[in-house]
Amino acid sequence: MTNEELKIHCIKLLEKRGVQISDITELVYDLQLKYVPTLTKQTCEDAVLRVLAKREAHYAILTGIELDMLAEKKMLSEPLQTLIQSDYPLYGIDEILVLSICNVYGSIGLTNFGYIDKLKPGIIGKVDKLGKVSGECHTFMDDIIGAIAAAAASSVAHNSVL
């Protein structure tokens, strides 16, 4: 797959798991509006798509979503199956996995990620809840979305500096 094909594949995978680009765009807009009052949704969407063009994002998305789907199908060995399926709070590999996404536009991505990951606004809260009440598993998915939004917010921040 070329980089462009990989990007399209990842966007389809996110959609298949219940998340639209527009959902992530909303997160970025809400994160950055207070710093950039003239911010538009289009600027945020462009930033999300820039993050989704990065190799670091592709590999983290492919790996994390695969683990979520395997957990849904109960195809992981124990005790990993239970750790991922139950979104065990101390597991932490979900947060580590997406660090490479957070960092693509510098260290300020980390702060945005931590904030989003804790408060779980918008689509992240929805996905997190789905993973807890239904037969679905989104242990990695919420961190993936949070990291994409955090990196996109950093990109917006960098570009809005004169």
Added chain:
Amino acid sequence: MTNEELKIHCIKLLEKRGVQISDITELVYDLQLKYVPTLTKQTCEDAVLRVLAKREAHYAILTGIELDMLAEKKMLSEPLQTLIQSDYPLYGIDEILVLSICNVYGSIGLTNFGYIDKLKPGIIGKVDKLGKVSGECHTFMDDIIGAIAAAAASSVAHNSVL
């Protein structure tokens, strides 16, 4: 200096710059109470002191506070003097420097740090404001406190698991 002497030195340095152990204890308590309903302030203070016994914490505290103090005395070269004195939002080295503190009790420290660093509760908001209105500079200090609190919260979380 022995490790114990270094710990005492760092605690005095934090106090000299306006932050008491009890201020950091409050942050940890507020972060973890909802996850550990039986949490006590003593447990939080013990965790803060465990973090402050770590070499990683000592070196980050010594280096960050030194840069803050040098900026206050206008002893840094330009453009670094202006970047640190003005707490320039994209500078990012303050956040990088304290990563080693965040990580002493695993990756969940990162999420807590990002959350605290963004919302600036309690003493962090006070210190951040002081750095902006007075002749003082606390560009590194607020991240140092946030990272100590985040790592202590992770330690509390680990210990409260059966």
Added chain:
Amino acid sequence: MTNEELKIHCIKLLEKRGVQISDITELVYDLQLKYVPTLTKQTCEDAVLRVLAKREAHYAILTGIELDMLAEKKMLSEPLQTLIQSDYPLYGIDEILVLSICNVYGSIGLTNFGYIDKLKPGIIGKVDKLGKVSGECHTFMDDIIGAIAAAAASSVAHNSVL
């Protein structure tokens, strides 16, 4: 599983995948001997076992080895299956996953990890080669071993300071 049970489970998993504690002990000994001339193998083994008692190590070991085994059984979706099975050099998630192990004894673990990961001494070279010539997959395994050795070397370094 208690922490102690998880430790034993992880040691067995490493052995099942072809790596003995004594293999990792050798790596640590070779890394640190020039800095600590009085170093013994026992000191190195103790350090390896300290790392293997850490939660951060358990979760990274469980997750990485699971992905290696799933790739061997061709049970991953494409293009992830090919990326992991071929140990694609730019994949990078294997290196990210073990960062939490590297960091358990501070940032000097990172340098040791990079060094080992590049030179692939001892058991790491053997495992890496096995993954390339046989039907086995050890894409995550070599990074896991390297990270355990690197963290253990950091622990030895910290303890050997007066």
Added chain:
Amino acid sequence: MTNEELKIHCIKLLEKRGVQISDITELVYDLQLKYVPTLTKQTCEDAVLRVLAKREAHYAILTGIELDMLAEKKMLSEPLQTLIQSDYPLYGIDEILVLSICNVYGSIGLTNFGYIDKLKPGIIGKVDKLGKVSGECHTFMDDIIGAIAAAAASSVAHNSVL
């Protein structure tokens, strides 16, 4: 300062401290030649200059070199003065500080950095030695150069993939 001015300022600062772009280019060439047999020095220099155009690099360079120069002038407080002046092996802040440079082209930068930081080839060994025998201090400088070379090597690796 504009980003372009900051880049020129940082290149001058590196030169003032004894390191030419061509020295870093050599490191990148030696790191990547075995993976990319058709590699040219020009490709490596272009990659070094791409890294030096990044904001993450500027801030780490400015901060690290400032601390080295302050240590040379004995203008830091104790015990930080001694830690930096003696390049104390467990200090570790020098390695943390440059992580943001290592990561600008993804996680494979980390491995290259660890390798270089340990073996100290070419200019890094020279600078490291100067810091130990003369009145100069290059505690941060060798890590800065290593990180720039490691990130540039990652950029070369990414670009050489079809």
